[in-house]
Amino acid sequence: MAIELKMPALSPTMEEGKLARWLVKEGDEVTSGDILAEIETDKATMEFESIDEGTIGKILVPEGTEGVKVGTVIAVLAGEGEDASAVSAPAPKAEAAPAAEAAPAAAASAPAPVAAKKDPEIPFGTNMKTSTVREALRDAMAEEMRRDDRIFVMGEEVAEYQGAYKVTQGLLEEFGPRRVIDTPITEYGFAGIGTGAAMGGLRPIIEFMTFNFAMQAIDHIINSAAKTNYMSGGQMRCPIVFRGPNGAASRVGAQHSQNYGPWYANVPGLIVIAPYDASDAKGLLKAAIRSEDPVVFLENELIYGRTFELPELDDHVLPIGKARIMREGKDVTIVSYSIGVGLALEAAEQLAGEGIDAEVIDLRTLRPLDKETVLASLAKTNRIVVAEEGFPVCSIASEISAICMEDGFDDLDAPVVRVCNEDVPLPYAANLEKLALIDTPRIVEAVRKVCYR
Amino acid sequence: MPKAKSDAGSGAEPAAVPAQDEDFALHSLQESLEADKRYTPSKEELLHFYEQMLLIRRFEEKAGQLYGLGLIGGFCHLYIGQEAVAVGLQSALDSNRDSVITGYRDHGHMLAYGIDPKLIMAELTGRAAGISRGKGGSMHMFSVDHKFYGGHGIVGAQVSLGAGLAFAHKYREDGGVAMAYFGDGAANQGQVYESFNMAALWKLPIIFVIENNGYAMGTAVKRGSAETHFYRRGTAFRIPGMQVDGMDVLEVRKAAEVALEYVRAGNGPVLMELNTYRYRGHSMSDPAKYRSREEVQDVREKRDPIDHAKTELLAMGVDEAALKEIDKRVRAAVAESADFAENSPEPEAAELYTDVLVERY
Numbered sequence: 001m002a003i004e005l006k007m008p009a010l011s012p013t014m015e016e017g018k019l020a021r022w023l024v025k026e027g028d029e030v031t032s033g034d035i036l037a038e039i040e041t042d043k044a045t046m047e048f049e050s051i052d053e054g055t056i057g058k059i060l061v062p063e064g065t066e067g068v069k070v071g072t073v074i075a076v077l078a079g080e081g082e083d084a085s086a087v088s089a090p091a092p093k094a095e096a097a098p099a100a101e102a103a104p105a106a107a108a109s110a111p112a113p114v115a116a117k118k119d120p121e122i123p124f125g126t127n128m129k130t131s132t133v134r135e136a137l138r139d140a141m142a143e144e145m146r147r148d149d150r151i152f153v154m155g156e157e158v159a160e161y162q163g164a165y166k167v168t169q170g171l172l173e174e175f176g177p178r179r180v181i182d183t184p185i186t187e188y189g190f191a192g193i194g195t196g197a198a199m200g201g202l203r204p205i206i207e208f209m210t211f212n213f214a215m216q217a218i219d220h221i222i223n224s225a226a227k228t229n230y231m232s233g234g235q236m237r238c239p240i241v242f243r244g245p246n247g248a249a250s251r252v253g254a255q256h257s258q259n260y261g262p263w264y265a266n267v268p269g270l271i272v273i274a275p276y277d278a279s280d281a282k283g284l285l286k287a288a289i290r291s292e293d294p295v296v297f298l299e300n301e302l303i304y305g306r307t308f309e310l311p312e313l314d315d316h317v318l319p320i321g322k323a324r325i326m327r328e329g330k331d332v333t334i335v336s337y338s339i340g341v342g343l344a345l346e347a348a349e350q351l352a353g354e355g356i357d358a359e360v361i362d363l364r365t366l367r368p369l370d371k372e373t374v375l376a377s378l379a380k381t382n383r384i385v386v387a388e389e390g391f392p393v394c395s396i397a398s399e400i401s402a403i404c405m406e407d408g409f410d411d412l413d414a415p416v417v418r419v420c421n422e423d424v425p426l427p428y429a430a431n432l433e434k435l436a437l438i439d440t441p442r443i444v445e446a447v448r449k450v451c452y453r
Numbered sequence: 454m455p456k457a458k459s460d461a462g463s464g465a466e467p468a469a470v471p472a473q474d475e476d477f478a479l480h481s482l483q484e485s486l487e488a489d490k491r492y493t494p495s496k497e498e499l500l501h502f503y504e505q506m507l508l509i510r511r512f513e514e515k516a517g518q519l520y521g522l523g524l525i526g527g528f529c530h531l532y533i534g535q536e537a538v539a540v541g542l543q544s545a546l547d548s549n550r551d552s553v554i555t556g557y558r559d560h561g562h563m564l565a566y567g568i569d570p571k572l573i574m575a576e577l578t579g580r581a582a583g584i585s586r587g588k589g590g591s592m593h594m595f596s597v598d599h600k601f602y603g604g605h606g607i608v609g610a611q612v613s614l615g616a617g618l619a620f621a622h623k624y625r626e627d628g629g630v631a632m633a634y635f636g637d638g639a640a641n642q643g644q645v646y647e648s649f650n651m652a653a654l655w656k657l658p659i660i661f662v663i664e665n666n667g668y669a670m671g672t673a674v675k676r677g678s679a680e681t682h683f684y685r686r687g688t689a690f691r692i693p694g695m696q697v698d699g700m701d702v703l704e705v706r707k708a709a710e711v712a713l714e715y716v717r718a719g720n721g722p723v724l725m726e727l728n729t730y731r732y733r734g735h736s737m738s739d740p741a742k743y744r745s746r747e748e749v750q751d752v753r754e755k756r757d758p759i760d761h762a763k764t765e766l767l768a769m770g771v772d773e774a775a776l777k778e779i780d781k782r783v784r785a786a787v788a789e790s791a792d793f794a795e796n797s798p799e800p801e802a803a804e805l806y807t808d809v810l811v812e813r814y
Binding site: 152178183184186191192194195196197198199200201202219224229231234235237239269271292319321365 | 552554584585589595596603604605607610614616617622624625631647809810814
């Protein structure tokens with residue numbers, strides 16, 4: 001029986017990759033453990049090992065092919081006693097194997113991002129290039145580090161490993177080990193060291209491998225960093241950036257899948273930023289690094305690899321505390337942030353087909369929250385849905401609905417509706433995870449509801 | 454089950470560093486101190502130490518009184534009995550480049566740095582003229598000008614923050630050393646050991662100072678600590694330890710010099726345990742039922758750091774009258790600070806909203 005060799009998933013969030021190089025050719029005998037090929041993901045180049053014995057019958061995907069979907073049959077292996085040359089390619093299927101369909105989480109499977117309205121902060125006529133969010137974040141740090149020697153990056157695997165999610169790729173090479181510092185696995189300790197260094201006059205960027213691990217360090221973020229300026233009567237500042245991926249990734253279970261935006265946004269003394277696209281990621285990270293205040297900068301693993309337009313400016317810095325209208329509309333407002341913005345834009349496209357013209361607002365900064373932009377939009381559309389990838393209770397969505405009730409009551413033609421994840425720890429099983437996470441159909445349904453359609 | 458490292462180690466592989474050398478490194482500072490335990494002060498220096506310790510004591514006694522009168526609120530942790538620690542250690546620091554950080558029992562460390570008692574007392578009474586403009590209180594006082602970085606209320610947090618100050622010294626190559634004070638209670642916090650590890654790994658210029666006053670709030674050291682010799686607690690991180698009599702200002706000063714010489718030479722951190730005693734409760738609301746009156750009385754009579762210094766001054770030929778003069782001066786300064794703290798206005802209501810953030814967004 002011939003064995004189909006399929007494009008492997010090499011990380012929880014990988015959907016496709018490049019078949020960089022074949023290390024075997026047709027007719028070669030292989031045994032378990034032999035390296036068959038090198039596969040590039042957006043994070044790393046990985047070796048693909050054989051787990052079976054046999055002879056390479058047919059190579060179906062030539063080396064150098066980009067965008068090979070996980071689960072695609074890339075070669076066929078003839079087993080013992082089979083004639084390798086007689087092994088034929090399987091009948092081509094339109095879609096990948098079922099396993100591959102289940103792999104990406106609902107939120108991860110978003111197709112190419114829906115184009116958003118131009119940010120009015122970017123000067124008219126600016127040339128745009130494309131960039132992944134990952135590169136935008138790295139460039140933001142690199143540009144700021146070139147400008148100011150007090151800035152350094154510290155965290156687990158940020159230097160020699162080039163970043164667990166490759167956000168700090170290349171920084172060690174450019175800035176050296178004095179300014180790009182690998183720590184032991186000791187979040188409480190290095191968050192405290194970073195905070196102390198900020199009190200002592202430096203400008204630390206502390207990377208958490210994910211914000212789930214920052215729970216170990218939350219005391220320093222809140223008690224040490226956020227409160228010191230106030231407690232000292234303005235005498236002792238703490239200019240520090242805590243950054244890293246936040247929110248659900250894909251199939252990593254409850255302890256690695258939580259949005260901490262509402263937790264940090266609850267605390268006076270902190271700035272909390274959660275960007276969606278590459279331009280905001282870069283412009284706001286640069287602003288965060290320059291801020292005299294402590295900033296929690298919440299990224300999202302599922303967006304790191306997405307490509308967006310990025311303005312070609314020498315110094316692209318965006319204002320903290322300003323929401324962005326991603327799509328103008330007159331019938332209803334969808335407020336969101338981070339990964340939810342992509343879903344909201346998709347929902348708006350779909351709703352346009354139904355004759356509902358939705359405005360989409362990306363909050364971008366969760367503290368201080370840009371109430372004015374939300375309320376101005378409400379005054380125009382009279383209906384609001386809040387879309388948030390996170391738990392519903394005491395969420396940013398809860399806060400937005402309170403603001404609309406307190407300050408926009410007379411503008412409301414329908415109750416504010418929250419669309420969040422289900423109120424359960426995130427499950428592992430693919431079907432349950434999909435059920436638990438916010439998705440476009442749920443946003444569309446909520447919008448119909450507030451529009452009484 | 455992975456094979457334990459120790460199984461493989463017995464004779465088969467040579468250890469990277471001979472064990473004897475390690476022992477030597479970890480004990481060498483203690484041996485230096487033992488060889489010459491006490492600092493030899495000039496008469497003027499010892500008079501100065503005496504005056505500083507007396508100022509702390511009288512200031513804290515006054516703070517206790519004002520607390521009783523309801524002028525000071527919340528938590529208030531007095532430093533009475535521990536004066537020689539802050540005075541002895543800080544006298545050895547270079548205030549132009551070294552930095553200091555401590556926990557919530559912080560009045561004494563500020564006074565030892567020569568910070569104006571009026572500003573400290575006014576902070577205790579929650580007045581606008583207080584060093585934190587009345588917004589910090591007893592546990593949260595800072596003086597960036599003096600490189601005094603607080604004043605932290607979460608037990609043990611100052612140890613990681615102090616390692617951060619040391620990181621900044623090393624990063625800037627400014628020659629400074631950070632001194633991070635914490636208690637025998639804080640010494641059981643996990644982040645202390647996370648900080649020991651990184652401080653030793655990166656050879657940060659820091660002196661970790663454990664003020665062992667015998668009680669973590671109401672828990673005696675032996676009830677809360679498996680290893681009660683705190684100076685040994687850096688051993689697992691190759692941090693040399695020193696055990697110091699924290700009731701003798703001259704031994705404290707000498708130990709500080711030994712530690713500073715080692716740290717300033719780029720060798721990485723030192724851990725000092727200062728054995729001391731607090732005469733009052735953990736905070737003002739602590740009746741201290743966990744120890745006997747006799748125990749406290751015994752320390753007061755036999756080990757008091759101020760009496761100790763006084764005896765020595767008299768032996769050096771300083772006359773009683775000169776000491777009385779100091780006492781008068783200290784009492785006047787403390788009375789002045791109390792008057793100031795009582796009569797200064799409270800912060801304006803608008804101060805509620807200032808200093809939350811530095812910038813406007």
